[in-house]
Amino acid sequence: MADKSRLRRKLREKRRNLPAFRQKLASQALTRRALAIIPGIDTASRIAFFIAADGETDLMPLIRKLRTRGASCYLPVLDDNYENRLEFALYTPGEKMTLNRFRIPEPHALGRQRHNYRKMDIIFMPTVGFDDQGRRLGMGGGFYDRTLSTIRLTHSRTPLLVAVAHDIQYTPQLPDEPWDIHPDITLTPARIIRRNS
Ligand SMILES: Nc1ncnc2c1ncn2[C@@H]1O[C@H](COP(=O)(O)OP(=O)(O)O)[C@@H](O)[C@H]1O
Numbered sequence: 001m002a003d004k005s006r007l008r009r010k011l012r013e014k015r016r017n018l019p020a021f022r023q024k025l026a027s028q029a030l031t032r033r034a035l036a037i038i039p040g041i042d043t044a045s046r047i048a049f050f051i052a053a054d055g056e057t058d059l060m061p062l063i064r065k066l067r068t069r070g071a072s073c074y075l076p077v078l079d080d081n082y083e084n085r086l087e088f089a090l091y092t093p094g095e096k097m098t099l100n101r102f103r104i105p106e107p108h109a110l111g112r113q114r115h116n117y118r119k120m121d122i123i124f125m126p127t128v129g130f131d132d133q134g135r136r137l138g139m140g141g142g143f144y145d146r147t148l149s150t151i152r153l154t155h156s157r158t159p160l161l162v163a164v165a166h167d168i169q170y171t172p173q174l175p176d177e178p179w180d181i182h183p184d185i186t187l188t189p190a191r192i193i194r195r196n197s
């Protein structure tokens, strides 16, 4: 546990220290590669993103591009009914946002514009660390693990999970906890790791 938090701290510091031009290149590379590589991205109607913070890759160029292609874009919001889980709210770039209790901006979307994760076709997951097996280390809150905990229990269609990371977030072997939900694909500016599970 102490190891995991030390590792998170180290990896977060690394990505925060990336110079602006590296961030820009990462964002451009990610956009290009996501459009070329992710299966079904062209026909997906609902796609969940996240707003970059703490040195994460900026996915706004990808959001804008996919909106021009007709996709609806969503952002994670805290679930009102289930503690420490996420729902996904419809997002229009430029709209006024509200800060949640973690000071993370959320769209205002109410009612029919908020969805359970199952309604998404693709979910982009923020990532602190990844390894060769496609395991994901998050920020330590377990929010995506909790939200997606039922994803492998069903035979119905489920969203494609895509972790987005910088190459410097590579770690030789991450701990694999029983509750961890790992992505189908980990995408970085230079690498793609597909997980078969
Ligand atoms: N499905 C779940 N149900 C209840 N608690 C969970 C679930 N998934 C994760 N957690 C809790 O979240 C905490 C953080 O999970 P962890 O995998 O370490 O973080 P992260 O995925 O953000 O790196 C864990 O201590 C765990 O107890």
Ligand SMILES: [Mg+2]
Residues within 6 Å of the ligand: 136, 137, 138, 142, 145, 177, 179, 180, 181
């Ligand atoms: Mg986890």
